[in-house]
Amino acid sequence: MSIITLMTDFGAIDEYVAIMKGTIFSINPSVNIIDITHQIDPQDLIEAAYRIESVYKYFPIDNTIHVIVVDPGVGSDRSIIAVKMFDQIFLAPDNGVLTLLLNKAKTSTIVRVENSKYFLKSISRTFHGRDIFAPVSAHLSKGLPIERLGPTLYENDPVRLSIQYPYISENDELIGYVILIDRFGNLITNIDLECFQKFCRLDMKKTPEVWIGSSKISDLAQNYQSVEPQKPLMIIGSRGYLEIAVNRGNAGSRFKSKKGDCVKVILSKSSIDRRK
Amino acid sequence: MSIITLMTDFGAIDEYVAIMKGTIFSINPSVNIIDITHQIDPQDLIEAAYRIESVYKYFPIDNTIHVIVVDPGVGSDRSIIAVKMFDQIFLAPDNGVLTLLLNKAKTSTIVRVENSKYFLKSISRTFHGRDIFAPVSAHLSKGLPIERLGPTLYENDPVRLSIQYPYISENDELIGYVILIDRFGNLITNIDLECFQKFCRLDMKKTPEVWIGSSKISDLAQNYQSVEPQKPLMIIGSRGYLEIAVNRGNAGSRFKSKKGDCVKVILSKSSIDRRK
Amino acid sequence: MSIITLMTDFGAIDEYVAIMKGTIFSINPSVNIIDITHQIDPQDLIEAAYRIESVYKYFPIDNTIHVIVVDPGVGSDRSIIAVKMFDQIFLAPDNGVLTLLLNKAKTSTIVRVENSKYFLKSISRTFHGRDIFAPVSAHLSKGLPIERLGPTLYENDPVRLSIQYPYISENDELIGYVILIDRFGNLITNIDLECFQKFCRLDMKKTPEVWIGSSKISDLAQNYQSVEPQKPLMIIGSRGYLEIAVNRGNAGSRFKSKKGDCVKVILSKSSIDRRK
Numbered sequence: 001m002s003i004i005t006l007m008t009d010f011g012a013i014d015e016y017v018a019i020m021k022g023t024i025f026s027i028n029p030s031v032n033i034i035d036i037t038h039q040i041d042p043q044d045l046i047e048a049a050y051r052i053e054s055v056y057k058y059f060p061i062d063n064t065i066h067v068i069v070v071d072p073g074v075g076s077d078r079s080i081i082a083v084k085m086f087d088q089i090f091l092a093p094d095n096g097v098l099t100l101l102l103n104k105a106k107t108s109t110i111v112r113v114e115n116s117k118y119f120l121k122s123i124s125r126t127f128h129g130r131d132i133f134a135p136v137s138a139h140l141s142k143g144l145p146i147e148r149l150g151p152t153l154y155e156n157d158p159v160r161l162s163i164q165y166p167y168i169s170e171n172d173e174l175i176g177y178v179i180l181i182d183r184f185g186n187l188i189t190n191i192d193l194e195c196f197q198k199f200c201r202l203d204m205k206k207t208p209e210v211w212i213g214s215s216k217i218s219d220l221a222q223n224y225q226s227v228e229p230q231k232p233l234m235i236i237g238s239r240g241y242l243e244i245a246v247n248r249g250n251a252g253s254r255f256k257s258k259k260g261d262c263v264k265v266i267l268s269k270s271s272i273d274r275r276k
Numbered sequence: 277m278s279i280i281t282l283m284t285d286f287g288a289i290d291e292y293v294a295i296m297k298g299t300i301f302s303i304n305p306s307v308n309i310i311d312i313t314h315q316i317d318p319q320d321l322i323e324a325a326y327r328i329e330s331v332y333k334y335f336p337i338d339n340t341i342h343v344i345v346v347d348p349g350v351g352s353d354r355s356i357i358a359v360k361m362f363d364q365i366f367l368a369p370d371n372g373v374l375t376l377l378l379n380k381a382k383t384s385t386i387v388r389v390e391n392s393k394y395f396l397k398s399i400s401r402t403f404h405g406r407d408i409f410a411p412v413s414a415h416l417s418k419g420l421p422i423e424r425l426g427p428t429l430y431e432n433d434p435v436r437l438s439i440q441y442p443y444i445s446e447n448d449e450l451i452g453y454v455i456l457i458d459r460f461g462n463l464i465t466n467i468d469l470e471c472f473q474k475f476c477r478l479d480m481k482k483t484p485e486v487w488i489g490s491s492k493i494s495d496l497a498q499n500y501q502s503v504e505p506q507k508p509l510m511i512i513g514s515r516g517y518l519e520i521a522v523n524r525g526n527a528g529s530r531f532k533s534k535k536g537d538c539v540k541v542i543l544s545k546s547s548i549d550r551r552k
Numbered sequence: 553m554s555i556i557t558l559m560t561d562f563g564a565i566d567e568y569v570a571i572m573k574g575t576i577f578s579i580n581p582s583v584n585i586i587d588i589t590h591q592i593d594p595q596d597l598i599e600a601a602y603r604i605e606s607v608y609k610y611f612p613i614d615n616t617i618h619v620i621v622v623d624p625g626v627g628s629d630r631s632i633i634a635v636k637m638f639d640q641i642f643l644a645p646d647n648g649v650l651t652l653l654l655n656k657a658k659t660s661t662i663v664r665v666e667n668s669k670y671f672l673k674s675i676s677r678t679f680h681g682r683d684i685f686a687p688v689s690a691h692l693s694k695g696l697p698i699e700r701l702g703p704t705l706y707e708n709d710p711v712r713l714s715i716q717y718p719y720i721s722e723n724d725e726l727i728g729y730v731i732l733i734d735r736f737g738n739l740i741t742n743i744d745l746e747c748f749q750k751f752c753r754l755d756m757k758k759t760p761e762v763w764i765g766s767s768k769i770s771d772l773a774q775n776y777q778s779v780e781p782q783k784p785l786m787i788i789g790s791r792g793y794l795e796i797a798v799n800r801g802n803a804g805s806r807f808k809s810k811k812g813d814c815v816k817v818i819l820s821k822s823s824i825d826r827r828k
Contacts, residue, residue, distance in 0.1 A: 001581055005570065011459030012288060012564060013315040015331040018281065021310050022334035029277055029308075029336065032581075034573050039565040042460055043524060055567040058574035058682065060581065072524060075499025125499040127514030130334065183563030184594055223627025223677040238679030248595065248624060287735030288564060289591040291607040294557065297586050298610035305553055305584075305612065318736055319800065348800060351775025401775040403790030406610065 002028070002141035003059060007036040007052060008069040008129065009043060016127070020069075020134040023120070027138035034059075036066075043072040045097050045161055047259070050179050050188075052090075053100040054239045061087035067137045068092040075125035080113040080132060081158055082146045089146060091137055093128075096161035103163070110158060114150030166191045174199045174265040176242070178212075178257055185250030187212065189263045191242040199265060206267035210234045212244055212255050218268075224248075278304070278417035279335060283312040283328060284345040284405065285319060292403070296345075296410040299396070303414035310335075312342075319348040321373050321437055323535070326455050326464075328366075329376040330515045337363035343413045344368040351401035356389040356408060357434055358422045365422060367413055369404075372437035379439070386434060390426035442467045450475045450541040452518070454488075454533055461526030463488065465539045467518040475541060482543035486510045488520055488531050494544075500524075554580070554693035555611060559588040559604060560621040560681065561595060568679070572621075572686040575672070579690035586611075588618075595624040597649050597713055599811070602731050602740075604642075605652040606791045613639035619689045620644040627677035632665040632684060633710055634698045641698060643689055645680075648713035655715070662710060666702035718743045726751045726817040728794070730764075730809055737802030739764065741815045743794040751817060758819035762786045764796055764807050770820075776800075 004024060010016040017038050024033060036055055040048045048070040056066055071078075071093040079094040085105035091113070092098050102108065113132065116123070118139045120131045136149065166176040166189075176191040200208050210217045219226070221233040229248045232255075237243035244251050244263070251257065280300060286292040297309055312331055316324045324346040332342055347354075347369045355370040361381035367389070368374050378384065389408065392399070394415045396407045412425065442452040442465075452467040476484050486493045495502075497509040505524045508531075513519035520527050520539070527533065556576060562568040569590055576585060588607055592600045600622040608618055623630075623645045631646040637657035643665070644650050654660065665684065668675070670691045672683045688701065718728040718741075728743040752760050762769045771778070773785040781800045784807075789795035796803045796815070803809065 003577060003581075005574075007567075009459075013313060014456075014458045015283075015312050015327050016458075018310060018312040019331050019334045022281075022331065022336070022340075025279060025308070025310075026334065026336045029279075032577070034570060034577075036567050036570040037565060042526075051567050055571050055574065058571045058578065060574070060578045064574075073501060076501040124514045126511065130514065180566075182566045182568075183561075225625060225628040235678065238676045238682065285735075289589060290732075290734045291559075291588050291603050292734075294586060294588040295607050295610045298557075298607065298612070298616075301555060301584070301586075302610065302612045305555075318802075349777060352777040400790045402787065406790065 001030060001032050002063045002065065003032045003034060004137050004141055005034045005036050005055075005059060005064065005066045006038070006069070007040065007048060007066070008038045009040040009048070010038045010069070010129070012038060016129065019130050023130055023134035024138040027135055028141050031138065031141045040070050041259075043070060045070055045095055047180060048097045049100050049161060049163075052097070053104075056086065056088060056090075056101065059088065063141075065089045065091060065137050065140045067133050068097050069129040069133050070097055071095065071128065074128050080128070081153065082111050082113050082136070082140070082149050083158075084109040084146055089140055091133060091140070094159050096159045098158065099161040099163055102155075102158060102160065108155065109146060110153040110155065111146050112150040112153055115148060118144070118149065164190060166195050168199065172202075172267070176263045176265070178259055178261045178263060179241070181252040181257060181259060185246065185252035185254070186237065187244040187251050187255070187257050187263070188237060188239060189242045189244070191263070191265065193236050193240050196236065196242050196265070200267070203267050206269055208234075208265050209268045210242070210244060211264040211266065212257060212261065215255055217244060277306060277308050278339040278341065279308045279310060280413050280417055281310045281312050281331075281335065281340065281342045282314070282345070283316065283324060283342070284314045285316040285324070286314045286345070286405070288314060292405065295406050299406055299410035300414040300417075303411055304417050307414065307417045316346050319346060321346055321371060323456060324373045325376050325437060325439075328373070332362065332364060332366075332377065335364065339417075341365045341367060341413050341416045343409050344373050345405040345409050346373055347371065347404065350404050356404070357429065358387050358389050358412070358416070358425050360385040360422055365416055367409055367416070370435050372435045374434065375437040375439055378431075378434060378436065384431065385422060386429040386431065387422050388426040388429055391424060394420070394425065440466060442471050444475065448478075448543070452539045452541070454535055454537045454539060455517070457528040457533060457535060461522065461528035461530070462513065463520040463527050463531070463533050463539070464513060464515060465518045465520070467539070467541065469512050469516050472512065472518050472541070476543065479543050482545055484510075484541050485544045486518070486520060487540040487542065488533060488537065491531055493520060553582060553584050554615040554617065555584045555586060556689050556693055557586045557588050557607075557611060557616065557618045558590070558621070559592065559600060559618070560590045561592040561600070562590045562621070562681070564590060568681060571682050575682055575686035576690040576693075579687055580693050583690065583693045592622050595622060597622060597647060599732060600649045601652050601713060601715075604649070605656075608638065608640060608653070611640065617641045617643060617689050617692045619685050620649050621681040621685050622649055623647065623680065626680050632680070633705065634663050634665050634688070634692070634701050635710075636661040636698055641692055643685055643692070646711050648711045650710065651713040651715055654707075654710060654712065660707065661698060662705040662707065663698050664702040664705055667700060670696070670701065716742060718747050720751065724754075724819070728815045728817070730811055730813045730815060731793070733804040733809060733811060737798065737804035737806070738789065739796040739803050739807070739809050739815070740789060740791060741794045741796070743815070743817065745788050745792050748788065748794050748817070752819070755819050758821055760786075760817050761820045762794070762796060763816040763818065764809060764813065767807055769796060
């Protein structure tokens with residue numbers, strides 16, 4: 001049984017997602033539809049880009065179609081693309097929401113979705129989720145090769161977001177930022193494990209501290225309970241990114257943080273002093 | 277595979293919807309249950325009436341059962357009805373929530389749901405979603421003819437809400453109101469395309485302006501991007517109703533609107549002047 | 553088709569639940585996954601304990617696996633247990649979240665989940681929902697006997713929450729508290745029907761009154777409409793517990809209540825007087 005996943009910014013109140021599902025089942029009654037989330041901040045492409053990167057690899061290969069409808073340009077002349085990579089298919093507006101995956105994929109087949117044979121008959125200017133994404137994904141889930149959807153694009157054709165990767169400042173600080181704040185108030189940064197480890201190795205005599213605003217967190221923890229309740233900690237989270245958390249508390253409200261806030265990691269002598 | 281859709285005002289926090297699903301699967305393990313929304317404002321029949329009208333037609337015919345549990349009268353002597361119309365089945369309290377569909381259906385079969393053979397054995401006074409709607413819908417999804425549920429009613433028997441359709445005032449204004457505000461802050465009005473077009477044709481030399489409170493919106497757009505970011509616009513939305521939106525913004529908060537607010541469309545000379 | 557239900561405190565915004573679902577489908581593509589709720593207050597074991605008790609019995613026996621991931625101790629040395637009781641399987645951290653069910657079950661088989669053969673290959677310290685609960689539940693749904701997961705425990709081995717059952721005070725009041733407030737603002741107490749009836753029978757010449765803070769509610773209703781709109785009432789709700797509600801209103805905001813608030817039932821002469 002094929003799987004279609006849905007990630008949108010449609011929220012949970014409106015019936016938009018259900019309309020997409022009804023449209024899909026009208027074409028392929030036996031597909032399995034899974035909600036990733038519909039709570040992407042309206043039109044926040046960066047958030048959507050990181051969330052789909054976090055989730056895609058846990059779905060089966062060969063028969064999963066990921067549909068991402070975070071689409072501020074709906075009804076304008078932006079394109080829709082279908083991409084085959086990682087043995088899965090991704091269907092999204094050509095607005096950069098797939099940037100992290102395209103940057104990572106070794107090989108990919110990319111087509112511009114143009115063949116209206118696989119759309120609903122009447123196309124609105126405001127709801128391509130229903131009129132294009134839903135029916136196209138349903139046809140893909142029945143085995144339609146993506147090449148039938150339209151012309152093949154070159155790897156560099158799709159729009160890419162300019163992703164802010166972490167960097168080392170003139171003061172030898174590792175500079176990142178808060179991508180997401182999750183339900184527990186954990187601050188998920190754009191600093192991944194590899195990058196964090198590389199930075200820490202620059203001076204093995206020192207230990208890392210992370211700063212968010214004027215607050216310093218020195219505890220690099222293996223799990224949330226390794227510090228006292230209500231104490232903050234840094235941790236490499238389940239996504240593989242550096243997170244700032246508070247044991248049995250909420251780092252987001254503790255540090256009054258919001259998405260986009262700057263995070264600095266510095267290598268500190270004082271910490272190593274404490275260990276002597 | 278049959279489909280049961282669920283629309284309730286039970287929200288996402290409580291386990292009430294899951295209890296309905298468990299009850300359904302206990303009777304028909306192979307049905308496909310789809311959530312329309314569970315975030316109807318508690319006991320808001322008008323909202324539910326418009327949402328089911330928006331969504332039903334995207335679901336397959338012949339094997340879809342729509343279950344609507346927005347039911348302020350649960351446990352009182354209100355009836356439950358099952359209606360076959362548009363080649364689908366609708367199961368709802370007899371409180372008017374199906375009014376828009378009943379007004380539109382050319383033919384329908386309506387029964388009062390009374391046959392306790394298809395209910396749970398013990399019926400509470402507070403949760404008919406679990407005790408009646410869920411098991412009855414499960415039996416329907418297995419092919420039970422609705423006539424088995426109870427006596428057939430006449431077309432005029434079910435309770436109808438008094439729907440406020442748009443009208444033309446003494447000042448030649450088209451008067452409507454805000455039915456819903458969606459997640460993007462778009463104000464969905466009760467003025468449908470046909471009604472809007474008829475009104476505009478009353479004087480083809482003029483162009484429409486829509487007023488919400490003391491704010492005027494003159495741009496009738498084809499899509500959200502056809503005005504500058506943060507500019508308001510009016511648009512015939514994907515439901516087929518006039519909407520007020522703000523490109524990359526939130527009309528609800530911009531105009532401090534709430535459900536029920538009055539909306540006026542006027543035909544303006546000044547606009548046609550500007551076009552000269 | 554087997555059913556896996558999911559109850560977590562992961563919320564609806566993040567993709568954590570979807571990651572669990574992808575992991576499950578990668579192992580058992582034909583299982584039916586049902587969300588109970590993901591809105592448990594972060595790390596609130598008592599709330600989770602009452603909700604799973606409310607919902608489990610409406611799911612089919614023999615092929616339902618309930619997965620509860622409310623897990624403040626993730627990554628510490630807390631265990632995970634699988635329990636077979638009521639002809640269903642429950643998979644949860646050994647933190648007491650199954651207390652109400654274990655207290656009630658006449659027979660149960662309990663194992664400590666240790667066999668990493670059924671886990672993901674790499675186990676994080678922060679997301680056992682993905683790394684252990686999801687794959688183990690998927691294998692169970694394919695028929696794996698729970699005994700394969702690890703050593704059998706004695707009935708008294710699992711951690712139990714100290715559940716506050718209602719009691720009679722020195723002043724002959726029945727003392728309970730608010731377990732949950734549902735979406736409608738109904739206050740669900742820990743006073744169950746049996747306990748309430750026993751208390752009322754202590755003096756059949758009197759009638760019960762319930763006090764929440766300094767507010768008294770005298771109407772014991774059969775349904776929400778049996779009092780005037782906006783009037784409060786007490787009712788044995790669909791869960792079988794005493795609830796305080798307001799007809800077409802919100803008891804939570806009316807009485808400014810929160811989870812944990814004390815509720816007193818007293819037997820009152822005055823009420824019986826009124827009946828003369």
